[in-house]
Amino acid sequence: MTPVSPSPAATVALRPLDGARLADGFWARRAVTNRAAIPVGYDRLAKVGSIANLRIAAGSQAGEAAGQSFRDSDVYKWLEAVAWEHGRDPDPALLAWLREFGGTLAAAQRKDGYLNSAIQICGEEPYAAxxxxxxHYCAGHLFQAAVAAARATGETGLLEVATRFGDHLADTFGPGADLRPELDGHPVVEMGLVELYRQTGERRYLDLARHFVDARGHGWAAKSGFDPSHYGDPAHYSDRVPVREASTVEGHAVRAIYFAAGATDVAIETGDAELLAAVRRQYDAMRRGKQHVTGAVGSRWDGEAFGEAYELPPDRAYAETCAAIGAMQWAWRLLLATGEPQYADQIELLLYNAVLPGVSLTDADYFYVNTLHRRTGARGDLERSPAHGRRPWFNCACCPPNVMRTLASLPAYLATGTADGLQVHQYAPASLRAGEFAVDVDTAYPWDGQVTVTVREAPPREVELALRVPDWAQGSTLDGRPVPAGAYARVRRVFRAGEQVSLDLPMPARLLVADDRVDATRGCVAVARGPLVYTIEQPDQPDGAVLEDLRIDPSAPLHPEHRSDLLDGVTVLHAEGAVLEPAGSPYRAYGAPAPRTRPAALTLVPYYAWANRGPHPMRVWIPTI
Amino acid sequence: MTPVSPSPAATVALRPLDGARLADGFWARRAVTNRAAIPVGYDRLAKVGSIANLRIAAGSQAGEAAGQSFRDSDVYKWLEAVAWEHGRDPDPALLAWLREFGGTLAAAQRKDGYLNSAIQICGEEPYAAxxxxxxHYCAGHLFQAAVAAARATGETGLLEVATRFGDHLADTFGPGADLRPELDGHPVVEMGLVELYRQTGERRYLDLARHFVDARGHGWAAKSGFDPSHYGDPAHYSDRVPVREASTVEGHAVRAIYFAAGATDVAIETGDAELLAAVRRQYDAMRRGKQHVTGAVGSRWDGEAFGEAYELPPDRAYAETCAAIGAMQWAWRLLLATGEPQYADQIELLLYNAVLPGVSLTDADYFYVNTLHRRTGARGDLERSPAHGRRPWFNCACCPPNVMRTLASLPAYLATGTADGLQVHQYAPASLRAGEFAVDVDTAYPWDGQVTVTVREAPPREVELALRVPDWAQGSTLDGRPVPAGAYARVRRVFRAGEQVSLDLPMPARLLVADDRVDATRGCVAVARGPLVYTIEQPDQPDGAVLEDLRIDPSAPLHPEHRSDLLDGVTVLHAEGAVLEPAGSPYRAYGAPAPRTRPAALTLVPYYAWANRGPHPMRVWIPTI
Structure with a gap:
């Protein structure tokens, strides 16, 4: 019951685990909040007309199409959330939605399998632009939702619609002379087709995905009449360089990442080592020069795009919530493919510090853009500006249902396993089972690094328990013995029910500096503790402090304090620093006196929890005194 | 013969000078290049259909409207350049163009005075959106062109069209119950109307300009049905706060600045001290926290907008050429209003370092956006990206003809004067005359700060010669006596023909640091010499140097060298520095070793001259070792 389920023939190092359940704890609380957000999401999808669009196409309601061409995909992502949530915590109301929409979509679908409410209601020619x-983007999200419904609930109504659409695509697009050569401007259908192949065994879906992956990068966009005054660069569509030759990610971040994740799926399922090496190289380039300290990606508002290497401005970080979700999906596929802990480290970083900040703690309010610095006096100038604060929905509403489906499927990311053992990648109170080997994980993560694994059931033979030691966890121990950071600590033996393995991951506060080529954060530190990146936010600072005037003393120790009364329970960090006195002219001679300072105390909160007390000034990167 | 000619009743401290002529030198060379660009501009306007639009509207040509709604304004700005250029250096070909377009526009103009080719050709309702x-924006540029033609050539064909349109506007818009209350989303008509008033004496144009100035800031945009998913913030339209209450500039930079300049015109002509104080306060806020070190303004690509205070990223500086031109126009009006040298300092800074970089040295190629940092490997992702290099024209072509009209009217900005004397604001070889007082200025500015003023003719009574000592010119002398920087050095006496006044402005290279609140340039210096801001550009650095890896030693002296063979003749600066060795991971612990460096020599060129050898990597702000 996981979002990625490699076929038996796939070349993977790890296999997803069906039997993972969250117990109480940090993520279980987030899952409960997310469960409550799903019916709210239905109401908001209904309010903006996205649900009506499908019903109009189905003939069960009258009206005109509302919103952008891709609104169907918002409903599909929400349906995927409904499916995973039913699998996580079954509920007849969720099942009823899946059945209702299965019927609506079947009624809306054309006889030839095509389905897109915007095109059908407006009577437009499919694939004309x-x-x-x-x-294809909408089709990809339909496929993912249908596969989720089949895996999590056994319901196949959506899957039948999806396979008819998949067959239609395979009959229509491809390299053959009688097939259409165009590609969708926004990837995601690649992942969707591979999942559809995994669920149905129908090879043509995989073949079509592979075609879409390799056909990109040959200038199709330029041939398709796209508007050069808008986003005229083929990189915007991941179409500048063939994926096998690309050295980095570029252009529209979500498109690039969804495409790379789809290419990774194809590489896994076809055993394509060259393609796998290419996407690993691209992930590495992203990690080295195009990823914010929170894991978030995307540096430019124009084009919702990656910047150049080392272009990582905290204040104008685009850091779209969907891009972080896509990066997590990509990292998960690379983790399955390689078994390397760096990808699980990435998932931890992304989940806590780039996906979770995209949704409020207690309400279903969202960020589309996740800035790393909101200046004093900042005002929003676009609907998606984080300066407005979190919002219930967006005109372009890709992010909210993407958060819903991600949090609903969270148990899938905790661990992998086979008959030979279990690999625990993310720490949360949970029960995990791989065949006869079942364990309970207990921890106060992310506030404390003590993790206790209790064996509940074990086969009468040697199996391996592998526990990820995060790359930040220097000085960790497993049952008292030192274990290196950035690796799996492994115990291989005959386990017995009731016995425990104890992992201790020390969590001192850490000060981080960026690569010297990152211009935007020079002279600043970011603060992290355990898996969490911290930030200073206005409400926690001295009265009247202007955040731009605060400086941190990097030589002074930081003191943690757990505050159960604050932000749904967080560990805050207390730091020493200073406040700048006001300055005069904007540019001064080098060597002229810097503004004077006076001592000040700073308090940091986890970045994910910011903007839950209104849209206050905030900054992740803090200048040093 | 100047672009701003306050009425006799205007409350100004200084009056423009009709009798200024550039002699040989830096700006005279630029003027010759600009003269050659004007016929090229005609060809480009013709090629994209902007000229055809007007002829189609006039009925002298068949066809459909081409391009955006504001294309007429590109032709009007070009016509203004034609007019000033004819005044600067008369040419029958220029005059013929003015006459031809006077006829075309008269034929295109509706009987009621309305004129807009896009609306008329498409048969749309005027003012519907x-x-x-x-x-109104197009009208404003028509008014400016018509006034320029009348002042520079005596031709009144365009002025007749303009006054008919002005009358139509005054009959249609305003505060009265029978008048329309809407405002144009893009200011400039305010400046145009005031100029039209100055030229014709017709008071209703001034009254309408004052209405447009005070009507803004009361949420008209929100009432006018603008699209909130695009630029929904009233600040984008300078409509968030009434101009008298605004404390800073915000939103779309060109709109905000044109509006403020128009408000300054209104304040001057109506003697409105409150309004003048408001626009001065806004200029000061812009200068303190929203102006790049080059004088350029605009920090955000999205919305072509000002950022928040201290949001000044060199790499994503928007710094639109038109915004710099607008800032120069605004500073000029404030200089006339106040006589304060800070505004003349601003004009110098803007002209050399924010306007001039917008056009190539030898060809008519332009920048729309003027970045202060082009990274190694940068690729353009939008048509206006400076990463593409300079371009002959743009789909949105506001900047090229704006540069043309500015450089064609350059002599107007050199000096002001009355019967009581002359005030010299900008230094260039030139002849200046105010009534009976005439002088020749000789200088090798901007390469050398020695300025010699030779009296050619003087009245037989005391007059004053005021020479600006720039704010950067510490240690200056006038005829050997020390004079303070950031002030006018004044000589008041009975001058005689042939005598000389000698001003010496020392030009050591200067290292500048930004306000400590400017995040994006922390740990960096910018280099300036005299009025010029310098930069490092790839072709001048050691072979294979990656610009992001270069560091400057701020303790080592910089050595100037004049290179007549380079970039049409420039003084370069030689500096000492270092190159970073490659680094590994993107984020490291504070205190962990920084990458190692090895010594390197850096060579700096004037920023205005960059990208004349192709679109190479470049950076104005250089990290220190």
Missing amino acids: LWMSHE | LWMSHE
């Missing part, structure tokens, strides 16, 4: 119409 | 249609 595929570079911007998102028709 | 004024918040985005640019109809």
Whole structure:
């Protein structure tokens, strides 16, 4: 019951675990909040007309199409959330939604398998402007939702619609002379087709995904009449360089990452080592020069895009919530493919510090853009500006249902396993089972690094328990013995029910500096503790402090304090620093006196929890005194 | 013969000078290049259909409207350049163009005075979507062109069209119950109307300009049905706060600055001290926290907008050429209003370092956006990206003809004067005359700070010669006596023909650091010499140097060297520094070793001259070792 389920023939190092359940704890609380957000999401999808669009296409309601061409995909992502949530915590109301929409979509679907409410209601020709119409994009999200429903509930109504659409795509697109050569401007259908292949065994879906992966990068966008005054660079569509030759990620971040994740799926399922090496190289380039300290990606508002290497401005970080979700999906596929802990480290970083900040703690309010610095006096100038604070929905509403489906499927990311053992990648109170080997994990993570694994059931033979020691966890021990950071600590033996393994991951506060080529954070530190990146936010600072005037003393120790009364329970960090006195002219001679300072105390909170007390000034990167 | 000519009743401290002529030298060379660009501009306007639009509207040509709604304004700005250029250096070909377009526009103009080719050709209702249609904006540029033609050539064909349109506007818009209340989304008509008033004496144009100035800031945009998913913030339209209450500039930079300049015109002509104080306060806020070290303004690509205070990223500086031109126009009006040298300092800074970089040295190629940092490996992702290099024209072509009209009218900015004397604001070889007082200025500025003023003719009574000592010119002398920087050095006496006054402005290279609140340039210096800001550009650095890896030693002296063979003749600066060795991971612990360095020599060129050898990597702010 996981979002990625490699076929038996796939070349993977690890296999997803069906039997993971969250117990109480940090993520279980977030899952409960997310469960409550799902019916709210239905109401918001209904309010903006996204649900009506499908019903109009189905003939069960009258009206005109509302919103952008890709609104169907918002409903599909929400349906995927409904499916995973039913699997996580069954509920007849969730099942009823899946059945209802299975019927609506079947009624809306054309006889030839095509389905897109915007095109059908408006009577437009399918695929006439595929570079911007998102028709394949919507199909990809339908496939993911249908596969989720089948895996999590056994319901196949959506899957039947999906396979008819998949067959239609395979009959229509491809390299053959009688097939259409165009590509969708926004990838995601690649992941969707591979999942559909995994669920149905139908090889043509995988073949079509592979075609879409390799056809990109040969200038199709330029041939498809896209508007050069808008986003005229083929990189915007991941179409500048063939994926096998690309050395980095570029252009529209979500498109690039969804595409790379889809290419990774194809590489896994076809055993394509060259393709796998290419996407690993691209992930590494992203990690080295195009990833914010929170794990978030995307540096430019224009084009919702990656910047150049080392272009990582905290204040104008685009850091779209969907891009972080996509990066997590990509990292998960690379983890399965390689078994390397760096990808599990990435998932931890992304989940806590780039995905979770995208949703409020107690309400279903969202960030589309996740800034790392909101200046004093900042005002929003676009609907998606984080300066407005969190919002219930967006005109372009990709992010909210993406958060819903991600948090609903969270148990899938905790561990992998086979008959030979279990690999625990993320720490949370949970029960995990791989065949006859079942364990309970207990921890106060992310506030404390003590993790206790209790064996509940074990086979009468040697199996291996592998526990990830995060790359930040220097000085860790497993049952008292030192274990290196950035690796799996492994115990291989005949386990017995009731016995315990104890992992201790020390969590001193850490000060981080960026690569010297990152211009935007020079002279600053970021603060992290355990898996969490911290930030200073206005409400926690001295009265009247202007955040731009605060400086941190990097030589002074930071003191943690757990505050159960604050922000749904967080560990805050207390730091020493200073406040700048006001300055005069904007540019002064080098060597002229810097503004004077006076001592000040700073308090840091986890970044994910910011903007839950209103849209206050905030900054992750803090200048040093 | 100047672009701003306050009426006799205006409350100004200084009066423009009709009798200024550039002699040989830096700006005279730029003027010759600009003269050659004007016929090239005609060809480019013709190629994209902007000229055809007007002829189609006039009925002298068949066809459909081409381009955006505001294309007429590109032709008007070009016509203004034609007019000033004819005044600067008369040419029958220029005069013929003015006459030809006078006829075309008269034929295109509706009987009621309305004129807009896009609306007329498409048969649309005028003013139906004024918040985005640019109809007043185009009118404003027509008024400026018509006034320029009248002042520079005596031709009144365009002025007749302009006054008919002005009358139509005054009959249609205003505060009265029978008048329309809407405002144009893009200011400039305010400056145009005041100029039209100055030229014709017709008071209703001034009254309408004052209405437009005070009507803004009361949420008209929100009432006009603008699209909130695009630029929904009233600040984008300078409509968030009434101009008298605004404390800073915000939103779309060109709109904000044109509006403020128009408000300054209104304040001057109506003697409105409150309004003048408001725009001065806003200019000061811009200078303190929203102006790049080059004088350029605009920090955000999205919305072509000002950022928040201290949001000044060199790499994503928007720094639109038009915004710098607008800032220069605004500073010029404030200089006339106040006589304060800070505004002349601003004009110098803007002209050399923010306007001039917008055009190539030898060809008519332009920058729309003027970045202060082009990274190694940068690729353009939008048509206006400076990463593409300079371009002959743009789909949105506001900047090229704006540069043309500015350089064609350059002599107007050199000096002011009355019967009581002359005030010299900008230094260039030139002849200046105010009544009976005439002088020749000789200098090798901007390469050398020695300025010699030779009296050619003087009245037989005391007059005053005021020479600006720039704010950067510490240690200056006038005829050997020390004079303070950031002030006018004044000589008041009975001058005689042939006598000389000698001003010496020392030009050591200067290292500048930004306000400590500017995050994006922390740990960096910018280099300036005299009025010029310098930069490092790839072709001048050691072979294979990666610009992001270069560091400057701020304790080592910089050595100037004049290179007549380079970039049409520039003084370069030689500096000492270092190159970073490659680094590994993107984020490291504070205190962990920084990458190692090895010594390197750096060579700096004036920023205005960058990208004349192709679109190479470049950076103005250089990290220190």
